[in-house]
């Protein structure tokens with residue numbers, strides 16, 4: 012068996028311990044004689060899996076009792092519609108657009124009401140987070156929406172925006188469980204798990220209970236109503252059973268690692284290795300304003316498209332895969348999620364140093 016260092020933005024690297032455990036339990040989960048993939052979602056044994064996953068997530072993130080945790084399908088993109096359908100009571104929401112995902116959420120919400128862009132960093136290709144200390148948040152806005160870590164551009168909010176008392180809704184897909192967060196600062200936080208948590212197919216929504224309404228916008232499908240899933244503890248219909256089980260194994264792994272405070276310092280340490288190199292390199296450079304750098308997604312360039320392409324190709328041959336930047340920005344991007352070992356980042360930097368030496372004439 013030979014594993015590569017996988018810098019994919021998502022679906023992304025998972026902890027080897029988790030993959031091994033899943034392999035061990037594949038044919039016979041805890042003496043049940045079945046794989047988790049084959050089980051009824053109404054069985055006692057599966058019920059214990061999903062309940063334990065939720066309990067571990069609550070413990071890891073310190074989720075207050077008055078918040079519901081929902082395991083849903085449809086990816087983060089479905090939330091772009093589900094959020095306005097359920098939260099847009101006044102049909103008004105304010106958006107801070109810091110990248111493609113926030114922009115898509117804003118555009119989708121416009122189908123359901125008056126979605127207003129109140130700030131944007133598009134003027135400089137989303138390489139920073141705008142000042143959010145005094146934005147024109149509307150008096151009657153139902154919520155303020157952000158994407159807290161911008162997977163494609165590699166930026167992250169240093170502090171949460173001043174929402175002037177309005178609810179904050181945040182897409183945390185690519186920073187989920189990368190560091191501790193205060194859930195009580197939000198009305199709703201959510202993310203697709205395929206970035207930093209588990210296999211594609213699960214979206215976790217953490218929503219304050221009083222926001223769960225039985226009167227979403229008229230015409231909202233049953234499946235897109237939070238209350239449907241909240242009332243049924245995410246078992247209204249067949250959930251993505253196996254993928255939730257893998258998320259549960261990742262939660263256990265994170266607990267064993269010491270929890271989110273430990274993950275944060277590990278992630279800071281890894282990111283520093285890469286950013287320090289980028290800051291000292293003559294060939295490579297980071298593309299993001301320093302104070303808004305993401306801990307998870309690190310875009311960089313050489314300034315020469317042909318050289319970028321050659322770097323990606325040679326890196327792949329050397330066992331560093333998925334380093335090509337997002338198709339909308341080009342260049343390179345290293346996603347260094349929780350499951351990327353420090354060794355992977357150190358080896359990548361060594362490889363970049365060698366590449367730089369070999370191309371010093373450029």
Ligand SMILES: *Cc1c(COP(=O)(O)O)cnc(C)c1O
Nearest residue numbers: 086087088112162182184185203
């Ligand atoms: C990947 C990503 C999405 C889209 O996720 P899907 O599950 O593919 O719909 C949305 N927001 C952020 C921040 C992402 O990184």
